[in-house]
Every structure is written in C-alpha cells, then in structure tokens.
Amino acid sequence: MNLVILGVTGSIGSQTLDIVRNHRSEFNVIAVTCNKNIRKLREIIVEFSPSYVSIGQSENIEPLKSEFPDVVFEQGKQGLIGAATYKSDSEVLVVNALVGSAGLEPTIEAIKMKRNIALANKETLVVGGEIIMPLVKEYGVELIPVDSEHSAIKQLIMDKQDDVSEIIITASGGSFRDLSRNELKSVTVKDALDHPNWDMGQKITIDSATMMNKGFEVIEAHYLFNMPYEKIKTVLHRESMIHSLVEFNDSSILAHIGNPDMRVPINYALFYPTRMPYTGKRLDLVKLGALHFEELSYDRYPLFKLAIEAGKTGGLTPTILNAANEESVYLFLEGKISFLDIEEIVGECLNIFKTDLEVTLHNIITLDLRVREYVKNKV
Ligand code: NAD
Ligand code: MG
Secondary structure: OEEEEEOOOOHHHHHHHHHHHHOOOOOEEEEEEEOOOHHHHHHHHHHHOOOEEEEOOHHHHHHHHHHOOOOEEEEHHHHHHHHHOOOOOOOEEEEEOOOOHHHHHHHHHHHHOOOEEEEOOHHHHHHHHHHHHHHHHHHOOOEEEOOHHHHHHHHHHOOOHHHEEEEEEEEOOOOOOOOOOOHHHHOOHHHHOOOOOOOOOHHHHHHHHHOHHHHHHHHHHHHHOOOOHHHEEEEEOOOOOEEEEEEEOOOOEEEEEOOOOOHHHHHHHHHOOOOOOOOOOOOOHHHHOOOOOEOOOOOOOHHHHHHHHHHHHOOOHHHHHHHHHHHHHHHHHOOOOOHHHHHHHHHHHHHHOOOOOOOOHHHHHHHHHHHHHHHHOOO
16 A cells, blocks of 8 residues: 655654554555654655655755655645645555644545545544535545544444444543643643643644644544534543443444554554554553543533534634634744633634635635734734
8 A cells, every 4th residue: 555644753643654664565655744853754764765755844855855866855735735646556545644724735635636544634624524525425535534532433333324323522631631720820831731641742732631622523523424513422531541432322332442542543544444453552451440431511621612613603613713723722832822822812713703605625725824814913
C-alpha cells in the first residue's frame, strides 16, 4: 500500500510511522508534509525515502533541496494538496494527521482522486462535514477514523447501523478535571499541557482541557455515523480505558476497551478492514480493577456546550467555532491570553459572526480567515 502522511512530524504522524516500521514490506511512504520541524523531517526522509515532501514554512526548503536532489519539494497549501494527490500507479491511503482546518482542502482533493482517508484531523469534519460526507458517498471512498473514540464506535457498529439506539462517547476530563471553575482563572500553559492519560499535540491537549475536543468529537460522530445529535451521549470516564460505547435497540451496550495507545486505532485504520496483530502492551483487567463514570457537565465546560450547539445549528456556525477556537488556543499557548479567555473569545465570535450562507468550500475558507483575523487583532 502506498501511503501519504499529512502532518508526518506530529504526534499522530510519528505514531503512524511506528506502525509502518513494524510492517515495512506492506507500506511505501510516497509523500509527507510537515509545518516546521525540519530536524525530524530530515530523519524521516532518510528513513522512509518519500518522493514528495511539502513544508509549511518556506525559508527552510533550499538546503533540503540540495541535500535530497531526488525528492520533489513543495510548500504551503499547494504543497499539502500536492501531497494528498501525489501521483501513483497503485492504491494510496492518505493519513490526515494535520492539525486544524488546514486539513479540509487536501482531504477533499484526495477524495476526488478516489483515495481512502485515515482521518485523525477531526477539524476537517467539524468545519466541512456537510461537504465531505456527500463526497465520500459520491466517490465511493472509505473515511476511516483514527480518533480513538470513533475508531471504537466504528468497530462496535460494524454493519449494524440500523440497530443502534445511541452512541456513548467517553471523555477523560482533560488536565483540569479536578479543578473548580474558580481555580481555572490562574492555570498556566504548562499545567494545561499536562494531560493525565494521553501524550498528544499541544492544540488537542488544550482542547481536551477546555472540553472543546469532546464537542468536536460529537460533531465528528454525527457526520461519520450519520447519527442525530439526540442519539450521541457523552460520559466522563477518568481511566480512558473504555474508548466509547454503542447501545443497540435490544438495550445491549457494547464497549471498546484497551490501553490508551493511539497506535491501536492507527493500526486499525491502516489495515482496515483487516485486523492486523499489534505488539503493544496488553491491558490487564485485574490490575485495572475498576472503571468509573460520571456526568459531563455543561456548566463546568462551557465550550463543550457551545460546540454541541454549533453542531446542531450546522451550516457555517462550526466554522466560526473552530476558527475562533484555533486562534484562541494558539494565543493561549503563546502566553498572550488566559485559559478562560479561550471560551470568552469563542463565545464572542459566535455572537458576532452570524451567517446563513451556504456551506461551500469557498464560504468556509473566507469565513475561517475573517474569524481568525478578528481573534488575532484582539491582542
Ligand atoms: P501535532 O501538532 O502533534 O501534529 C500536527 C502535524 O501537522 C505536524 O506534523 C505539523 O508539522 C503538521 N502541520 C500543521 N499545520 C500544517 C500545515 N499548514 N502544513 C503542513 N503541515 C502542517 O498534532 P496531533 O496531536 O498529531 O494531532 C493531529 C490531528 O489528530 C488533530 O486534528 C487532532 O485533533 C487529532 N487527534 C490527535 C490525537 C493524538 O493523540 N495526538 C488523538 C486523536 C485525534
Ligand atoms: Mg479522541
């Protein structure tokens, strides 16, 4: 199988390469992209010899071109699309491990090339679910979720979609699950990046602390499994051992249990529909002992509530939600705003930017840029 890996230097990208290393004869990495981690990119080029490489930041491209004369180098948005559509005589799986709505266009272009997608980049479905899902149908491609909850749900539903009565998405609660709303006023970036169960990229770690991530995942599930929002529930589950559950018409609830290890859903997506052995640590149920579940409160996590409302409103509202969130999270990571400013700014943008324009790629991109500019100008 030929692989394109968008966002190869990130947390999901690197773990995808771990799976590829375990199955070198099965995969050929033909194209990769990264934003600015050139040191890591160089190692990846040496180890996996891709033919096409795209980099977000342009100034770093020249030395690489002379170092690897056989590789085609590109940059920016065109480079991302170039990677997603890079020519190949045999079947290609595109792993989208980008962060943010930058993942939308390359996904659309890859689908139009009839390529299956292993999708980690949930923001693509948050902003573009209304465009992506009809394209998936039209071009007859597989959109295989990498997000652990959605991978779990896909594995649980199998071909019994019509018998599902509800989906239950589990949430760890993020870095601040034991803090009160009042205590959140003074938290630092370092505190926020210290997730109890998962080691992930910075943006999703902050989204987990605000619980925006879980709101995004509800929207993602809505599109992936064609489920009305009323049938998608969430529950706080501290151990992150149950990755999600599905309740069927006969009241049976199936759960997907395993160690919190993203290589498991990545392995599943890369080999789908085959189940390939994975040699990672096994879960010892006796050692684990007990599992806990609590209600996930809207009041404690206002961004979770805003996300679900935006999802239900649909149209371009999730684009506003996502753009405001992405830029606010980056401002927080840069130390320019406080943790609670993120929810303030997202709420404000949802009030200011009202739109009933049609959901088209052009309208998404235009609105996304406008909202980002507005947020950037606040500091
Ligand atoms: P990350 O920040 O670690 O990696 C992002 C990657 O995308 C990097 O390689 C970066 O260089 C690249 N990138 C970003 N912008 C780019 C651009 N404009 N052009 C080219 N490359 C660009 O993020 P991550 O944690 O790996 O998350 C990736 C996606 O997967 C996110 O949507 C996240 O929500 C989702 N996800 C991640 C995890 C996890 O465990 N990390 C779990 C579930 C879902
Ligand atoms: Mg997840």
